[in-house]
């Protein structure tokens with residue numbers, strides 16, 4: 047490929063766009079997507095006079111352009127002050143050690159590049175290299191914040207200029223990484239470029255008050271104010287669950303009544319509330335399984351304990367802490383024995399792993415992922431299962447948060463192997479999986495043409511993996527199921543399957559694990575999974 | 581005492597101080613949030629597929645199994661053979677592995693020179709015709725030294741060639757990278773020449789080390805060997821001051837980050853450290869945090885947001 051090399055220092059040089067992405071550069075997909083006419087349209091974003099859009103062909107944050115030079119300078123100053131705070135123990139004890147090591151020890155060998163699905167899918171665009179963004183941050187830090195940086199920074203890392211162009215592009219660039227940490231897995235030293243993305247987003251949010259709207263204003267803020275990023279308040283969520291209960295009762299022939307705020311229940315189940323709105327069959331299937339297995343469980347109508355999402359994980363430590371503390375307080379109030387997090391990877395990791403060093407004393411209530419919890423039910427014999435009801439090709443997506451970053455690999459596989467006779471793995475899978483392309487908040491970000499970017503670039507590798515997993519069976523006559531036990535992954539998979547028209551062209555449906563379990567339950571009416579696009 | 585010995589003493593002290601300072605800097609940082617990355621080597625039977633204790637029902641009620649054997653199985657191939665590079669970047673491995681393994685051999689060689697020097701001071705003859713111990717030290721030193729010099733010289737040369745010609749790293753190669761590789765090459769080439777032309781059994785190098793013990797009051801040492809030793813000494817002092825200190829920090833990357841899956845239990849030592857960190861005052865200035873430098877972490881995390 048004879049593309050012009052984009053260098054790290056180029057980020058500071060004003061131009062219309064730092065880089066372009068073109069369909070001809072994207073790696074080919076398997077048939078039927080080897081033909082251009084079967085691909086979704088690629089609509090690169092034009093430049094805007096109002097919004098900063100000079101990084102590439104899309105926008106995620108949509109930063110308004112500063113009106114004056116003074117305003118620009120003030121934002122640059124703030125960025126630098128935020129970057130400095132990242133390296134103080136008071137402001138950044140949660141990640142100080144990790145960040146310091148990662149900043150100091152990159153050998154710049156580029157081993158990590160080949161691990162990144164975004165870099166690969168973009169046709170190896172320099173700007174999407176895992177190390178590109180990190181190197182910009184490293185050079186700024188070393189030049190502008192370290193003693194003698196003007197000389198030693200350049201000597202050690204190379205030069206960079208800090209100006210508004212750099213910051214505006216860097217802000218967008220912080221949202222071109224799924225924080226899936228696949229690159230970190232391959233680094234021979236242990237350096238973590240995803241961590242730098244994470245910390246960079248924190249500088250923008252925690253110091254400058256800048257974040258993707260879907261994550262902050264319409265995400266964690268709405269959740270803390272109303273109870274859920276879906277906008278549902280406690281009354282609405284209960285109403286919606288009532289509908290779901292009725293629907294489940296109809297569909298399964300069992301009487302389903304979701305328990306709310308049951309003091310002393312064994313289990314407080316926390317769903318990603320997006321499920322209730324977008325995929326009601328998922329919380330419905332949970333209710334069916336838990337009722338059939340005779341589990342003592344409850345949902346909480348406390349704000350925001352009926353919504354497990356925690357977008358702070360991706361951009362703001364304080365927003366994260368605020369939400370987990372409220373989740374734990376709700377569990378404490380109910381006196382449950384444990385919290386079980388529904389099928390949502392980032393919620394699971396936040397509550398179990400990240401919050402583990404935030405929640406202390408009585409708030410440190412045991413927390414468990416849905417996978418081992420469901421595995422126990424399935425293998426305990428408490429529900430009767432008929433695998434022949436799931437006799438269609440099934441593949442499994444590994445949500446990065448739950449698998450690579452928590453080590454929950456086998457429980458869901460053991461369940462699927464038991465109930466899905468035509469299960470097949472993707473390549474690679476398990477902890478070496480590829481991100482769906484919706485990680486770090488992308489799945490809920492669709493402003494401007496960002497969804498198109500997700501379909502073509504961040505989701506391309508996963509789509510390719512799905513097509514390959516069903517190789518030889520892609521005909522629309524054979525219904526196929528991608529099991530994605532994570533709400534955000536499902537959102538992303540839905541968007542790209544829809545974008546590539548994969549339901550019509552290949553009959554590929556997606557859904558969670560609980561739907562497969564209920565579909566196999568011999569005590570419920572057959573046909574729980576409805577083979578229609580949703 | 582000649583200047584070369586003074587340089588070696590100073591380099592050794594610099595090395596120790598730099599390593600201790602680096603360890604102190606890392607160790608004195610506060611507790612951090614968990615950020616593990618699977619596979620985690622000490623997970624025993626689950627390690628091979630990357631599983632964790634979170635796969636168990638009611639995991640907090642189960643005894644935590646920590647498999648040292650499994651951890652060593654993860655660590656040793658990484659330390660000795662740079663397994664991650666073998667798996668993820670084979671062309672670079674062919675360059676980097678000889679370089680690093682050659683340096684390990686040279687560290688072993690230096691250790692053998694120290695042992696040999698001490699033995700000579702105890703009147704043990706080392707060389708052809710010596711007793712079993714003297715003979716073993718003699719041949720092992722030659723083997724470690726020769727292997728180390730050949731491998732690391734080849735490695736350094738091929739790493740430099742990659743830095744200068746591979747478009748993948750174009751733009752990511754700084755002046756320091758080139759300087760560092762050239763510094764290694766200079767020391768290695770001088771050592772190679774000294775080995776081939778002056779000191780084929782490393783007996784003069786051993787004499788140099790013996791002189792370090794006796795503050796220069798030992799056998800005379802040729803200037804070629806003194807130069808070789810000075811260059812190696814300077815490298816020893818320089819490496820821990822640079823990003824090449826990853827020989828040390830890689831331990832932290834693995835043990836304190838990737839594999840740090842220690843759960844926090846009520847009343848634990850870890851909980852005390854977390855509580856202390858939650859008390860740090862915060863000065864982030866975004867409006868939704870309203871941090872003023874006085875409110876602490878816990879205050880902000882438990883504050884209601886403006887409705």
Ligand code: SF4
Pocket residue numbers: 151152153154155156157158159177232233234235236237238239
């Ligand atoms: S992060 Fe690791 S793999 Fe990537 S360039 Fe740096 S040292 Fe190499």
Ligand code: SF4
Pocket residue numbers: 161162163164165175176222223224225226227228229230239240481
């Ligand atoms: S974290 Fe994932 S998306 Fe981000 S650079 Fe690494 S591999 Fe790419």
